[in-house]
Amino acid sequence: MSSNSNAVANGLAGAGGGIVAQIITYPLQTVNTRQQTERIDKKKKQPHSPSKRSSSGTLLQIFQVVRSEGWGGLYSGLRPSLLGTAASQGIYYYFYQVFKNKAEAIAAERKAKGLGDGTVGMFSWLVVAAVAGSLNVLLTIPIWVLVTRMQTQTQAERKIIEGKKQALLREASESSSIDSTLQEKLAELDSIKPRPYGTLQAAREVFTEAGITGFWKGIIPTLIMVCNPSIQFMIYESLLKNLRAKRSADKQGFKNVTALEVFLLGALAKLGATVSTYPLLVVKSRLQAKQEIGGTNMLRYTGTVDAIVKMIRYEGLTGFYKGMSTKIVQSVFAASVLFMIKEELIKAYMVLADKSKKLLIKLNN
Template sequence: MSNSNAVANGLAGAGGGIIAQIITYPLQTVNTRQQTERIAKKGSSHPPKRPAPPPASSALLQILQVIKTEGWGGLYSGLKPSLFGTAASQGIYYYFYQVFKNKAEAIAVARKHKGRGDGTVGMFSWLLVAALAGSLNVLLTNPIWVLVTRMQTHTQAERKIMEGKKEALMRESSESPTGSTLPEKLAELDSIKPRPYGTWHAACEVYSEAGVTGFWKGIIPTLIMVCNPSIQFMIYESSLKHLRGKRAASKQGLKTVSALEVFLLGALAKLGATVSTYPLLVVKSRLQAKQEIGGNISLRYSGTIDAIIKMIRYEGLPGFYKGMSTKIVQSVFAASVLFMLKEELVKVYTVLAVKSQKLLSNVIN
């Protein structure tokens, strides 16, 4: 029954994750671009030579800007591998989460029989369960998210590379004037419009830059970020347990939790986890995006420590919180939808499983 429970949670997590991903994907694309945008702080010792353009004042304006310059495809660049990654991540995570949760609950019951504890899983155990499931998920699915990040930020990176080429042409022209060829060359560069590229192209680019290890770029901050779902599920499970306990203690004796309440608990849990771990998410996105941007060493990172040092040096602490408001809206809403759908899908799966067992027993008898 425990394995069946794990499978139900795995399938429900995958299904809910896919739906939540489709709904919030444009916000995710804009947020990834915000995270990977490099803007030097005032007084930086080695600021980028190219002045960064001012970002749009809101996520909505940025979405409209992407639609105007790249079409709807720009907002949904990387959607296919992202959906596959979401299904794989949620399925793997919820399956192993339920497996470890069942073991943790069994250990808690065994401890109660020995006179230790009250038979319930403690907060530290919830953290450990979520961390183990998250670590396995990260190690297995990181290559998918490297490709998704590349595809989401490809047009942004290409645009900056193009700006670098324009600057190089203008410098060459000032050093050795070439007449009317400069405007023609600049017009030629302007005519090249970057467009989202495919999964295979992204995979080839990653492999050509760093080989097989390139698919595990950002693995260190991603593994550290396992604490995000750990914190999220600690808040969620503790709140759910408290709410169910209050319902059980009430005169009505109702233990069921409504879909709206699960939605709100999911939002609260994700909000707390996102705010506390957002800087790691920015570092991960920077590492997974194309590094050769504008030919400036301050924009390229050789690893996690190098990224952190350069971000502090050139951008300051605000660099670690770029796009956080967009991320909060996207992740909180996605997590709320996911939790709500997952609980409902598990109920449907359980009802169908019970009915199929009854039907099978009737046929046998």
């Protein structure tokens, strides 16, 4: 298989694997995004705040979403998310394979000159993954801004409703009277059931708030987070390389790297990457979500530095790890499924390409 067709095969296989993994784990992703964007000022007591939901278990939160919003609440933003996954995985794996081929060619040239053993080192894998990841981020972040908005829409609406109720109660306490009109207004607010909105509505809202640049909110932490797939693929490629070398030494051959083994290697690689870069993911999600989720200005952010400073000041370092256990389960499982399906699709592509090549040879003869 040529280097170009190799890159295309990896791009298509990555997109296919990413879509399947996204559909399977999307409810966990929705809950995790809400956990990340929930903000509580530790210096203030909030005994009646709905933010207490963030301390409950992931499964309980899933049931709460289904009960209050229906199954659609768990899949809010799924359509643009699938588009984003296909685009992200396709773009990433395509450029990753292109730069990987170049790195391997350079390593082979160096070996021919008597420099090195012809293999690509860890640092080179890191650079290859980082360049591919940066291109992916710049091209696809607008999609993920919309997905985050759609996943956290009901959170923001609840905060807005809660703010209106508190304003009415303050107004009543200042006038020292609670009349029937106030009770009717409070009842009307209580009757409002926040619902997720569509992609176009989310896009209009982002554009109205910040113009075209609003679609690149959180670009700084997202670009820094390029190290996540870089670390992930560095670990994955190193483990896979060692496994193949061991199989080759045992004369068992490449084919003995099974789908289950690829699944486990993908899980280990993603686990290491997720733990090390999670705080950046929290900052990114908070910048991309509606700032009404923060309630007061103390918990609303104007940029990356402002978000980091306020999170440290009002929530402490634990704020950077909200929902991490959910993310580990979701991302590790998704990555494992993605790697497994990707490798199987590539094998299927190679088999089909080989059969097509043989068929063309027969026809030409």
